[in-house]
Amino acid sequence: MTLSRITGLLYYTTGKFLLNLSAARQFHPAYLRLYSVQSQKARKSPVKENDSLLENLVNLGVDIKMVRRRQPGVLRKLITNEHGLARFLQGKGAAKETVASIISRYPRAITRSHDHLEERWRLWRNIFKADSEIVKIVERSPESFFRSSDNDNLEKNIAFLSSLGLTAKDLHRLLTTAPRTFANSVELNQQMVELLQDICFSLGGKQPDHFVKQIISRNVYILIRSTKRVRTNIEFLQKAFNLTDEELLNLLQGHGAEILDLSNEYVKRNFKSAEQKLQSLGCTQKDVKNFILFYPPSLYASPETLKNKIDCLLGANVDIRQILDKPRVLDFSIDTVRSRIKELEKAGYDFKKNGIAILDSSRKRFEAKLERLSVVPEE
DNA sequence: CGCACCGGGATCTGCCATTGCG
């Protein structure tokens, strides 16, 4: 949690904001603007915070400082439903502290009526089997659950996403891992789906629906990205590698789907640095293209990580060609690779002679293999 | 049995800016 980072930045006493300047300096100047605007308003505004509401929240264990920082307007409301919300969530199995944390992080939750909550929960239960699943998500991301007050929209979203032919399992995974998708307006979700369909068509694809399903199930975050981001990334991929329509279509339906998430600049930066790194090791333009197409996650890795991993392998007397052929060794964390290399060196393993596939296996398989190596030493 | 190939699963919010309404 990043909450503690900000706690201590603003202190609120008797209607006036005081700033801890030494802490504020590390942050954005916007905080300074916020300070002056808020203090002016606090003086002018006739609307005071609702004292009994404040008391209720304190009793529920809510972090008032956090609420003031996030949604100060909520504290001035005359009609709220904090107790109803607390009862509701506890009835669904949430602990007291969970409820307090939820309200602290998304104060507007207390403005939702009982009927609204019942209805929203009922709709979520279309996807989830147990209340406990929903509680876990609301606890993780209160904003996803509460930000929109439009239950009709939620219903339409569920209908729309189902109509795409996603399986119940896909839908479940989508709502579990990217709950914000369901807080989007249907129109926004439709726009993304249309964008993907258009891309499929323009690349000569014959099954746009299948294409969309494929991408969503490969990348459940796609619907919470902007169409601008996705479009720009796709255009970049096609241009950077001079891809044929078919190559791009295949890339997007495979591992390429994941890299659509990345910010546009990040994709470009990672591409440049991967390209540079490989070229410095004597790889041709074609090698670079093959490597990235064959192993798109390389664009996901930060320049530092990718470079470190490659250097680590080269340092263990692995040839860059071997990495190009088996890029999935790069899947593993650098710590894992390092410790495996160390163990293999102890066993006298020669990567040049025996290949590096051994590095690219699950822990169980690696250990089993190492076992065999030590039982039957080579030569 | 050992290996190569490959697909899949986990993971992802909390903040800011803008808009439009009453």
Place this chain on the structure above:
DNA sequence: CGCAATGGCAGATCCCGGTGCG
């Protein structure tokens, strides 16, 4: 104007094991 609603952004991998083949 103040607030609610909502769009958008930055952040930056690792691992497991099924299956089919020789």
